[in-house]
């Protein structure tokens with residue numbers, strides 16, 4: 055039976071999916087594929103929406119690389135070593151038991167760590183980086199069977215962390231952890247959009263992690279989700295009460311909300327200000343439920359934080375062109391990092407996300423409208439989501455793209471880990 059991604063919009067070209075559980079098995083598969091002249095691609099949890107993970111060669115599921123090795127050997131003993139196929143939900147439960155945490159999570163805990171790191175997956179928070187920024191070392195199995203470890207400080211490290219699966223198979227990573235912490239999550243409804251834009255900085259810094267959800271159909275932000283630290287995270291300054299959203303015109307939600315209108319919030323993590331552990335509040339969706347809607351496509355664009363208000367106004371101006379295709383939009387912030395292929399490389403960014411109906415003919419013109427509206431701000435798309443922005447344009451928007459391409463050439467000189475999508479990105 056053909057294998058598809060989570061959303062079902064990509065049917066992978068590989069005839070079969072291998073699911074090895076040890077490095078020796080991976081080496082054997084690589085050698086076999088090599089004698090057949092074939093290409094190899096890793097599959098994480100399959101949550102990307104484009105052909106990034108696709109191959110007509112050998113698709114290798116990393117799901118059985120799900121071991122958590124434990125802490126050390128860094129000085130503080132606070133770095134956790136895991137295999138590449140571990141999912142955030144599994145890791146979070148382990149860390150919490152050990153009194154540790156990750157600084158941030160995406161909207162769902164179902165993702166594999168390596169797959170999320172490869173695409174610079176992010177959550178929200180003015181002072182929070184994307185999830186790849188927690189990586190302290192990467193264990194890479196190269197096409198010739200060599201297993202290498204790149205630590206922070208290695209000259210290629212910043213190019214190898216967010217690397218789209220282009221260098222080799224990530225069999226392990228070490229991640230920086232924080233002390234465990236407690237959070238609350240609360241939702242406000244119907245803030246006037248003009249106020250949201252005017253007070254953008256104050257609102258986005260009003261809690262540890264803040265998200266807007268809206269459909270751009272009326273001049274209001276439908277929902278504002280604030281995730282606030284209650285106890286346990288040293289150095290986190292929560293300014294949760296510095297902005298009174300009610301005084302600004304919003305209403306407090308008195309029942310749990312789902313980001314998408316009229317969807318049962320049963321899948322959402324607990325709201326209404328009830329304290330709970332970080333991993334049960336940072337993601338919007340619970341591990342034991344279907345995240346988001348299930349039948350959907352997604353796109354997301356990052357623009358510099360400095361043009362946040364203008365970019366939001368530009369999207370709002372094309373709101374009517376999105377009405378039929380859009381389920382919901384989310385606005386988040388991500389702090390600058392130094393990873394070459396991170397959309398936040400060298401600058402704070404605002405992420406404008408779109409959850410679409412799973413109907414490409416409907417989505418295509420709406421996506422085009424968004425991309426045209428954002429074009430003056432030189433947006434970069436999420437690596438794992440749907441975009442019409444051409445590779446040539448994308449390359450020009452990453453100052454270190456040439457260095458990344460050179461690293462790919464050195465680590466994978468025969469393009470064994472490439473596919474049509476990467477060929478286009480690197481050379482198209």
Ligand SMILES: Cc1cc2nc3c(=O)[nH]c(=O)nc-3n(C[C@H](O)[C@H](O)[C@H](O)COP(=O)(O)OP(=O)(O)OC[C@H]3O[C@@H](n4cnc5c(N)ncnc54)[C@H](O)[C@@H]3O)c2cc1C
Pocket residue numbers: 060061095096097098099100101102103106107116138139160161162165166167168169170171172173174175176177218219220222223224225345346436438439
């Ligand atoms: C419902 C939903 C909600 C989402 N929410 C968010 C969100 O809040 N924030 C956000 O930023 N993104 C979000 N995403 C997008 C998602 O985070 C990315 O697509 C991410 O890459 C998915 O991780 P994965 O393990 O499924 O990777 P896959 O889609 O399986 O793979 C992604 C890439 O990583 C490579 N890869 C995977 N594992 C390995 C490995 N071990 N070694 C080498 N390469 C590997 C693959 O070859 C591919 O190139 C969401 C997606 C869905 C479906």
